[in-house]
Amino acid sequence: MIHRTIQEGLTLxxxxxxxxxxxxxxxxRRAFIAALLGMGAxxxxxxxxPTWPTRLQASLEMLDARVHGDLGVYVHDLTTGxxxxxxxxENWYLASMVKVPVALAVMKAVDRGEVSLDTRxxxxxxxxxxxxxxxxxxxxxxxxxxxxxxxxxxxYSDNTASDMLIELVGLDAVNALTQTVIPGGMRPITTxxxxxxxxxxxxxxxxxxxxxxDFVKIRRQPSDADRVRALQGIVGVPSAPxxxxxxxxxxAAYYATRVNSGPLDAYGALLAQLAQGQILTPAxxxxxxxxMRRVKTxxxxxxxxxxxxxxxxxxxxxxxxxxxDAGIVDITSAIPPRQAVIVACxxxxxxxxxxxxxxxxxxxxxxxSGFFSQ
Numbered sequence: 001m002i003h004r005t006i007q008e009g010l011t012l013x014x015x016x017x018x019x020x021x022x023x024x025x026x027x028x029r030r031a032f033i034a035a036l037l038g039m040g041a042x043x044x045x046x047x048x049x050p051t052w053p054t055r056l057q058a059s060l061e062m063l064d065a066r067v068h069g070d071l072g073v074y075v076h077d078l079t080t081g082x083x084x085x086x087x088x089x090e091n092w093y094l095a096s097m098v099k100v101p102v103a104l105a106v107m108k109a110v111d112r113g114e115v116s117l118d119t120r121x122x123x124x125x126x127x128x129x130x131x132x133x134x135x136x137x138x139x140x141x142x143x144x145x146x147x148x149x150x151x152x153x154x155x156y157s158d159n160t161a162s163d164m165l166i167e168l169v170g171l172d173a174v175n176a177l178t179q180t181v182i183p184g185g186m187r188p189i190t191t192x193x194x195x196x197x198x199x200x201x202x203x204x205x206x207x208x209x210x211x212x213x214d215f216v217k218i219r220r221q222p223s224d225a226d227r228v229r230a231l232q233g234i235v236g237v238p239s240a241p242x243x244x245x246x247x248x249x250x251x252a253a254y255y256a257t258r259v260n261s262g263p264l265d266a267y268g269a270l271l272a273q274l275a276q277g278q279i280l281t282p283a284x285x286x287x288x289x290x291x292m293r294r295v296k297t298x299x300x301x302x303x304x305x306x307x308x309x310x311x312x313x314x315x316x317x318x319x320x321x322x323x324x325d326a327g328i329v330d331i332t333s334a335i336p337p338r339q340a341v342i343v344a345c346x347x348x349x350x351x352x353x354x355x356x357x358x359x360x361x362x363x364x365x366x367x368x369s370g371f372f373s374q
Contacts, residue, residue: 053084056369060086063365067358069321069348074264075366078272079338088264091187092345095317096157097267097324098189098260100292103150104181104274105174106165107284110146117147117287121164128212129192130219132297133158154291154315159192166191181273185266187258195260195319202250203228206235224248251320264343267326271341275313275328289313292327300356301325302344305363307372309333322347323355331372342366 056075064071064086074088109115120143128136133156135144149165152158166174171191178186190198196215200207210218214234221227224247231237255261277285292313302325303312314327326343344362346355366372 050080050082050370050374052370052374053082056084056366056371057086059365059369060084060362063358063361067346067349067361068351068354069346069358071358071362072264072343072345072347073362074268074341074343075371076265076268076272076341077338077371078275078340079336083265085265088268088343090263091258091261092264092324092347093255093258093261093317093319093322094186094267094345095260095319095322095324096159096162097315097317097326099153099157099162100274100315101178101186101189101270102162102165102174103154103288103291104270104279105169105177106146106150107280107288108177109169109173111281111284115146115168117145117150119146120144121146121149121168123160123164124212126212127160127164128216129159129163129196130215131159131192132156133161135160135164136216151291151294154288155294155296157297157316157318163191163193177279178270181279182262182266182269185269186262187260190259195254198257198259199247199250199254200231202253203245203247204232204235204237206237207231209235248320255322264326264345268341268343271326271328271343275339275341289328295327298325301359302327302342302363302366304356304360305365305367307367310372317345318352321350323352323359325359334373340371 060071060073070087072087072090072092073085075084077083106115110117123135123138123140123142123144125140130136133152135149135152135158138144144161144164146165146168149161152161153165171189174189178189193211193215197208197210200210200218217234218227218230221230228247273279274285274288279285280288290313292315293311295314295316297318298314298316301316301323302314303310306312306329311330311332312327314325317324322345324343324345327341329340329342331338331340344359346358349355
């Protein structure tokens with residue numbers, strides 16, 4: 001309804017929790033040892049086994065030991081079916097990567113003829129949420145096309161555009177889509193405004209009343225302490241703190257709720273079905289993938305470690321001490337051409353610079369494993 005105008009260790013194996021269209025290769029112990037030694041297979045029966053999976057598995061384990069925070073990675077070669085997973089079955093906060101399911105729900109509505117990319121939605125004062133993109137620079141009352149909102153949401157990770165699209169198709173439709181595509185694979189997705197309300201609610205009563213430019217005003221403050229004071233001023237809390245909790249504590253309490261999160265292999269399964277045309281019509285699939293190839297928020301993450309010519313249709317996720325990047329790579333130079341899903345997250349380190357460097361190193365070890373050439 002439209003509401004508004006490698007498994008870690010020696011075995012690489014497929015986990016049948018989510019739909020898959022191709023079998024996944026099982027790599028034996030002898031091939032694993034041989035690949036680590038750089039010798040390839042140890043017997044003729046293993047001659048065709050690619051060596052990149054075992055090299056990558058070992059590299060990811062070493063990388064996790066030296067990056068700040070925690071590292072999770074999931075790689076699925078959709079052509080051969082081979083998976084490499086490092087902590088990919090753990091629960092990870094996905095941040096703005098949930099905007100891909102939002103885009104899928106919108107494009108499903110387009111495919112059903114309920115809206116079009118040219119449908120106009122009017123920006124309201126209550127719609128504003130802090131975040132990147134150009135939507136917050138526009139005046140309330142401005143009509144914006146679904147195409148504009150989709151592209152701002154995906155390319156620039158615009159939170160206001162995201163919530164406008166969620167309201168357009170309905171949050172229930174977004175969550176129903178994820179449960180249909182990856183049953184049980186993701187925790188509930190919320191609006192971006194509700195993310196802020198939930199976080200700030202740990203610091204001040206009445207945060208559930210925050211809306212529109214309240215979020216922008218709080219975000220513009222230069223420090224955590226200033227943000228807490230601005231929050232308390234907006235909701236009418238006396239200037240003396242009512243709690244010793246910090247903004248850091250509030251984020252930790254919010255992450256413990258596990259909303260907007262899920263395992264990396266589950267998110268990878270969603271991307272795989274998008275790539276293989278199992279969710280949208282061919283025209284809508286093509287449009288969304290082309291839009292994801294134009295993302296501007298991930299130049300220092302995974303693709304910074306990839307070969308320059310690799311096409312990467314992806315979406316990033318960024319929040320305090322939570323940084324992710326995930327997408328679909330097309331390796332057109334391979335014979336035959338290959339397609340793969342790559343998902344990676346770093347958590348626990350508040351430094352954007354260090355976390356992006358960690359994601360770049362994931363891209364680098366994927367390249368160095370021979371993944372793009374074998």
